[in-house]
Each structure stands twice: as C-alpha cells, then as structure tokens.
Amino acid sequence: MVEQTLHSLSQFLPETTLTITFCISILAGLILRNKPKVIPVISFAGILLATVFAVRQMGSSQAVFSGMIVVDPFAVFFKLLVGSTAVIIFLFSIYSQEVQSTLKRLVEYSSLLVAMTLGMFLMAGAVNLLMMVLAIELTSLSSYILAGYTKEAPDSSEASLKYIIYGALSTGLMLYGISILFGLTGATDVYAINRSLAATSVNSVALLIAVLLIIAGFGYKISAVPFHFWTPDVYEGAPITITAFLSVASKAAGFAMLIRFFKISFIDFNLLAAHAGGVWGLLQGFEWNKILAILSVLTMTLGNLVAVWQNNLKRLLAYSSIAHAGYMLMGVVVLNDKGLAAVLVYFMVYLFMNLGAFYVVMLVANKVGSEDIDSYKGLGYRSPFISVAMVVFFISLAGLPPTAGFIGKLFLFAALLDARWVWLAVVGALNSVVSLYYYVRVVRNMFLRDPEGSTEPIRFSFPQMAILLLLLVPTLLFGLFYSPIVELANASVLMFGVR
C-alpha cells in the first residue's frame, strides 16, 4: 500500500509541482506584501516546471492512486496543451491593463491561475467520475473568482455571478446523473462501468437519462449548445487574459474528459478486437454518437449564426469559440483513432490561432480603450503589423489555406468522410463558409474603412511584438509543415486500458 502510494506520487510530479507552487504563491504573497510583482514570476516558474515534468511523462501508460487517475499519452498531451496555454497567458498578463491596474491583488490572480491549471491537469488524467467532478470543480471555482477579478467593474462581477449559477447547476445535474449511473452499474470508475455494461443489461431509459445529465456537465465545460448560455456573457465580462485561458485550456480539458468518458465507458471491446480498430461498436445498442452528432450540429450552427450579429469583438470570438467546439465535437462523433487524432491536431492549431486573436484584441483595447468592431476602422493604416497578424489569425480560424486552421479542418473532414458521416461533413463545411463572413467583416473594417477620430499610428513595444510572433509563426508554419503535429497527435490517441 505504502509502496504503491510512493510509486503513484512519483508519477504525480506535474500535479505535485503545481500544488506546491500554489501554496508558495500564497505564502510569498503574505510575506512579500510590498513586492507584488514577484508572485507572478514564482507562479510562472512553477507552471513551466510542471509542463517540463509533463513532457518527461511522455510514453508512459499506467494507472496511479488506486485507479483514480491515469498517466497515458492522451493525458500527457492535454497536460502539455494546458501547460503551454497557461505559460502564454502569463506572458499576456504582463501587458494586460486590467491585470496590471490592480497590483495589490496580483497574488490572487497568479495563484488562482495555478489552481486552475492544476484542476485542468487532473481533468486530463481522471478516469473516475468522482475524480472528474472534483477536478471540474477545482477548475471552475478558481475560474469563477478570476472571471470577476476586476471586481469594481460591474460587467466583470455580473459575468462571475452568471458563470457560477450556470456552473453550479450543471455540476448538480452531472452529479445526479452520476448517482443514477452508480446505481445502474455499481461503479464510478469508467473501466468498471464498461465491464458492468458489457456483462449485464440495464434499464435503458435510466441509462439514457443518466448519460444525458452527465453530458450536461461536460457540455457546460466545452460550451456546447444548449449548455452555452454562460459563454458569451462570461467571455465579454471577464478580463481578456482569463477569457483567452477559458476559451482554450478549459475547453481542451473538458474535451479530454468527454472523450475519455465516452470512449472507455461505452465501447464494445470485443467488437473492437474483431474489427481491428475499424468499426466502433457501442455497448447496449445505444448510439451515443448520434446524440453527439446532433449536439455538434446545433453547437456550430448556433455559434456561427449568432456571431454574425455581434459588434463586440470579444463577444464575437466567444460565439466563434462555441462554433469551434462544434467542429471538434464532429471528431468525437467519429470516436475512432483517426477522429480523435483530428481533434488533437485541431486543438494544437486552435491554441495558437485563438490565443493570437485574443492577444491582438487585448493590445488594441489597451490603446484604443474599446473592443467594438467599429473601433477597428482604419487600423490597417494605423498599425499595419498588428492588423496583418489579425488577418492571419482570422483566416486560420475560418479554415482557409495556407494557415494552420486549414490543416485542422482538413483532418477533421477526412476522418468524417472516412467513417461515412458525409452529411455531418457537409454541415461543417457550410458552417465554415458562414464563419468566413463575420471574420471578413472585421478585416474589412481594418483595411477598407477610413479611421474615425484619431489617425495617429499606434506603436507597440518590442517584447509585445515578440509574443505576437510566438503565436503568429506557428499559425503560418503548421499550415505548411504539419507532419510533426500530426505525428504527435497520432502518438497521443493511445489511452490506458484501451487495447
């Protein structure tokens, strides 16, 4: 028992590092009251270290802590994704006026970002439904506070209240669903649920209700329709750095859990062995992938159609991120290795292009003081480099070549056609066309409209440009040299206990 725990601890290094960093950040905040700027450096170093430890876990595949958590390539991939997003968000925070104007509370900001990262690391590896709920809550409780970080701003506090009400409700629904599933299968471990469903037949109505309630919890985390109501309000009201973090890392961790839950709980492993990874049979005759397909169509269509009417760029990006969740759900619908690899490729690409778009919005909001699309009029003449970068990020988000976004969509559609989901692929392609319209509207304002008011050029400092290049270069590069990310994705679809 003791040996097992010690062994588990050695495999738990990234999470332990984050926990210690969290404690040190708070203590250092109390001791170094007069030097609040030191704390983010400590937190930044801790997250960087945890990400390095996660890299060293690559290739291992085992269950730790009595099967509550697994360390497998799939979990490590999402830990790296979350860790690198957190690192980039800390770089953003250096230049965020919202964050830097509240120096006294910088301790809260950076320590809660660490707690949120820890929650997402646990979400990536959780294989027990109780562990999943606790990890979701650790992430959510930190993000509720961070969404309302600029607490003097009414927008920000309204966002945090809406966030906690929707979040708590969906956790409640998810827990109720888990309790029913616990009654049906007698387990909360996803492997045990799979064994139980394979061995005995259960009441199908109860199973349907339980899984729909559990989907409510996951759907809230990845902001899938109809659990998306919080997304636009929270994204608009929260500080931009937090919005960017939620839109990438929180979504990624939610997807990791959703994929793991469906893939391990409901896959018929006997059928899988017979077909050698070709056709995925689902237990008990339930076609969960059809439910996910409907969710995916609703999510991307609503996200794209409502984004067309938005005038606030942060809100527009919120709806666009809902639409992107819809695209990625298409990959989950396929549920075989090819579909999951496509989702992972999409996430790597999405990290750079979405963070890049939010970074430009933040830089412009710092100078212009507004996130309205109208305030971008003539920006192409006032600040050419930033505007060109924004165009690249938008082209990539719309999924046009030669950017990385195209590669992400290409692999998704290829996986869909391969698994004969032609109608879903057609809906996805049509949605990309709609998305082009609202991205181009911003580009038109930047280059084809004359500046209103001030025509002074806007200048940015060299480090600010360096961070922008850090995101811009991969967005262009992965569009042309995509084999490394595809190889990484193919190696990362392996889960502990599957085949």
Added chain:
Amino acid sequence: MQDFIHWLQAPGLNHFLIISGILFSLGVFAILTRRNAIMVLMGIELVLNAANINFIAFSRYITNTLDGQVIAIFVIILAAAEAAIALAIVLNIFQNFNTVNVDELNQLRD
C-alpha cells in the same frame, strides 16, 4: 390506503429514490423560477443533496460498499466550497448593483 401505509412502514430503495427525485425537481424548479440570487443558490444545494441521497441509497441497497457514502462526503465539501465562493460573488454584486435580483443584471446581452 392500508397498502400505502404498509409500503411506507417498510422503507426500501424506492422510497429513497422517490424522495431524491422530488428534491431534485424542487431544486431545478427553484433555480428556474426564483429571481433572487440567494434562492437560486439554495436550489442548487437541493440538487446536490438529491444526488447525495441517491449515492447513499444505492450504496446501502445495491453495492453494499462504502463507496456511495464517501462520495456523499466529497459532495458535501464541494457544496460548502461552492457556497462560500457564490456568496462572496453575490456580496460583490450587491455592492456594484445594489440588488441581488438576477433579472436586473442584464448589462451583458446581445
């Protein structure tokens, strides 16, 4: 009537599931209809406790292990943490808006 009283006198799994179902419905009803943020949060507590009753009942009547009880303790802790943060946020809302009516908080909208 006599049968019903007999049924009540020997509580089994179904009794607990019915209670938890009623509690869950009341919780969701409170969340959907109440306009006061505090009342909405109380509705959420009801939903969480409905899940707790389910966990403990299933643990007692179906699995015969302590799993369900342990999960219920975790959920209670989780509910306490959530309530602490939610009340802090509601306090902040009251300072900014002078109201805790969720319908009047509509600065952010399409």
